[in-house]
Amino acid sequence: MDRTYWISVYLILGHGICVGSSPHSSVIYTSSKVGLPAVLPCTVTSRLESSYTPHIQWQTIHDSVFERMGEKLFQGEDYKGRVDIPEEMLVRGNCSLFLQDVQFSDAGIYESYLVVDESSIKSRIFIQSVQLAVIDHKSIKSVETGGELILDLFTHQAKQVIFQNSNDTSWTVLWKRGKVTNRKHHLTERDDRLLLRRVTASSAGTYKVLDSQGLALSTVKVSVREPMPSREGSFQKNHSPLGEATMNMPPLMLMIFFLTFHSVLLLI
Structure with a gap:
């Protein structure tokens, strides 16, 4: 959606919008590690009519973050390509804000509003405050x-x-x-x-x-x-009944050794 369009809407309707105050008692705390996604929870299910297309706004104290009304959307300058509320979720009353590639500068308090038409006046109904902490x-x-x-x-x-x-x-x-x-x-x-x-x-x-x-x-x-020694090699070295002495014997001497060793075992 063209950002100029939304700026024009704000200017035209600026004198006809009633802004609801945000109660401090309803702040939700969430956190995300830098570079990962974050979800800022929000729901308006109880306030929607079956045929109503929600108009949702998210903002911080200083910036407009995201706005969606049906297929029309706006993303704040510092959030381009990183924020969204999927339309299929919004029509079911889930207005949670999905924020990608979280940055340290994203930390702070976010507020969500439902924009409604009442005759010729647009009013904003406060929904939720979410405080986002970003950690390394x-x-x-x-x-x-x-x-x-x-x-x-x-x-x-x-x-x-x-x-x-x-x-x-x-x-x-x-x-x-x-x-x-x-x-x-x-x-x-x-x-x-x-x-x-x-x-x-x-x-x-x-x-x-x-x-x-x-x-x-x-x-x-x-x-x-340091690398651990091989268990198999260690077992063979430490538990071979014949020891290492047999390993370097010529074939004939090795055969005589085994026959002698076998005979001794029979006599025991």
Whole structure:
């Protein structure tokens, strides 16, 4: 829907809209990790008539976020391509706002309104306040020496990765979007992930994925361990009744050894 059309509607009807106040007692709290989807709950089932097409508005204190009336919709400038209320859900009274690729700047209070016509006056009926908290990702990983470490970028908001060795206090830039800056760590970018191949003891430390503002989208603490010995090889080595001495015998000597060993067992 053309944004200019909606701006015109707001200007024309600006003097004929009654705005309902939002009660503080009805705030719903929800959260999402940065880069993931979020759902801001809302329902108007009890206020809809069977033949009524709902006209729903979502806004923050400062911005218009989303508006839908049938097939017509409007998305706020900072939410282009990221917000929606599916029409098939809205006609059933579900006015929940679906927000994709959540950003730190999305945190705050959102309010939903039902716009209704009463003769020549449009009025807005307050539905729900939702407070959205946006949090970063945190994890701990353990990787074997020579193995592969996978770092999730989660979102296109990721601009660089920095690293601090366990025995150091300084940070090193390992990766910038579109450019590998440190080949020592064998970084490979693939499907919103970074692969660190041939991990060594010096790979242990803290990895941070940062956005364009330098905020940490994720923090990963990595430890490096030595590979575990093979259980099968260990069993054969420790429990072979003949021991390692038989492994290097010539075939004739090995046959004599087994015949002698068998004879001794028969005499016991």
